[in-house]
Amino acid sequence: MLDVHRLRIFRSVVASGSVAAAASNLGYTPSAVSQHVTALQRETGLTLLERAGRGVRPTAAGLEVAAQADRVLARLGEAEAVVADLRSGRTGxxxxxxxxxxxxxxxxxxxxxxxxxxxxxxxxxxxxxxxxxxxxxxxxxxxxxxxxxxxxxxxxxxxxxxxxxxxxxxxxxxxxxxxxxxxxxxxxxxxxxxxxxxxxxxxxxxxxxxxxxxxxxxxxxxxxxxxxxxxxxxxxxxxxxxxxxxxxxxxxxxxxxxxxxxxxxxxxxxxxxxxxxxxxxxxxxxxxxxxxxxxxxxxxxxxxxxxxxxxxxxxx
CATH class of the missing domain: 3.40.190.290 (D-Maltodextrin-Binding Protein; domain 2)
Structure with missing residues (x-):
């Protein structure tokens, strides 16, 4: 079972181009971000990132996982919006x-x-x-x-x-x-x-x-x-x-x-x-x-x- 939180962090690393930048954007330490990405790679059995100068870039497998993560996170966002609507009384x-x-x-x-x-x-x-x-x-x-x-x-x-x-x-x-x-x-x-x-x-x-x-x-x-x-x-x-x-x-x-x-x-x-x-x-x-x-x-x-x-x- 993939961890949604780790998918979010991985997508931030891909979008940011480095672990340090993702950590700054998310308010985490670089060590914590690295640990989550390492755990996601262990869960999937795939190498998702590779070194690129001072940053990182997704591998071919990483690009595909990132694309799938976008769909999962978008659908989760829709569900969260529905929940927010129900809480605030918006039912239509x-x-x-x-x-x-x-x-x-x-x-x-x-x-x-x-x-x-x-x-x-x-x-x-x-x-x-x-x-x-x-x-x-x-x-x-x-x-x-x-x-x-x-x-x-x-x-x-x-x-x-x-x-x-x-x-x-x-x-x-x-x-x-x-x-x-x-x-x-x-x-x-x-x-x-x-x-x-x-x-x-x-x-x-x-x-x-x-x-x-x-x-x-x-x-x-x-x-x-x-x-x-x-x-x-x-x-x-x-x-x-x-x-x-x-x-x-x-x-x-x-x-x-x-x-x-x-x-x-x-x-x-x-x-x-x-x-x-x-x-x-x-x-x-x-x-x-x-x-x-x-x-x-x-x-x-x-x-x-x-x-x-x-x-x-x-x-x-």
Whole structure:
């Protein structure tokens, strides 16, 4: 039987790179840490660490044991969280998945209401771009992008939240910065900044619209997310095109313009598991999302911020 305490100490040694550093982090003496690691090696019958300069590094067997220890300790952490919930009177749990721009724009409102109105419910929040194929792997609620007419599948219901049109984010001194809209084809010769490292549905939707407009955008720079791409725009590197929800709070020196002819649009849904759909917390979460949409629909008009004198290049 492996000792969980020794697994924790061993993982600290692996993460720290030395027995002395692990001892300092844990508040133990180096001798005590060494004794626990030696005991773990005796229990497993494996050599888990080897010397590396002034420190240590895991052997191949040590790496595998460390990976298994991570899983054990994570599961133990979940069990400890449940026990803590029960002790404090929290007996419910609601899991919510969301994608990045929703996390910034809508999720704070949802979490604020749920924590205020349902202090007995633990919220499990997960960043996720895709709806899992396996129904058992899905959270209780998931805010997701899907095509119009999306069906949630057996055991789930989908509520349409928003049709989110795309906008071109350009430097504030760009010739089209003050325009209400721009034809997608007119952006064909621009220097494009990619903003979707995951190559997800939102990017594919944009590329499909560009194809319909008769061109394929040339991505000169690849950014991994919307904020980095917008920072690149502010620095004068090029333009980026993204859903309006990602362009709500633009920094000084940038502007956003509606993209039309064709107008790429993504549809946003909240998918709710039937088993929790009628619970007060789940209903409040859906209502809060709908309120957030109603309170600040993006894309209602040109959004821009005026340049300031000597605006420096943004750091990505």
């Amino acid at each position: 749990r609601l899991s919510i998945a969301y994608f990045a721009s929703v996390g910034a724009a809508w999720l704070p409102r949802v979490v604020r209401r749920l924590t205020a109105d349902f202090p007995g419910v633990r919220l499990d929040l997960t960043l996720s771009e895709q709806i899992a194929d396996d129904p058992d792997a899905r959270p209780d609620l998931q805010v997701a992008v899907a095509q119009t007419g999306f069906r949630a599948g057996a055991g789930f219901v989908a509520h349409h939240l928003l049709d989110d049109p795309y906008r071109a984010v350009v430097p504030a001194d760009h010739p089209r910065a003050a325009a209400a809209e721009v034809d997608l084809a007119d952006l064909a010769t621009e220097r494009w900044i990619d903003n979707d490292f995951a190559r997800g549905w939102c990017r594919r939707n944009l590329l499909e619209a560009c194809t319909a407009a008769g061109f394929s955008p040339r991505f000169d720079v690849e950014a991994h997310d919307y904020p980095t791409a917008i920072a690149m725009v502010r620095a004068g590197v090029g333009i980026t095109v993204l859903p309006a929800l990602g362009a709500v709070d633009l920094p000084p020196g940038t502007a956003s313009v509606s993209v039309v002819r064709p107008e790429p649009v993504r549809s946003i849904f909240v998918v709710v598991r039937d088993a929790v759909a009628r619970t007060p917390a789940a209903r409040a979460a859906v209502e809060s999302l709908q309120d957030a949409v109603a309170a600040g629909r993006p894309g209602a008009g040109p959004r821009r911020t005026l340049p300031t004198a000597g605006v420096p290049a943004a750091t990505p």
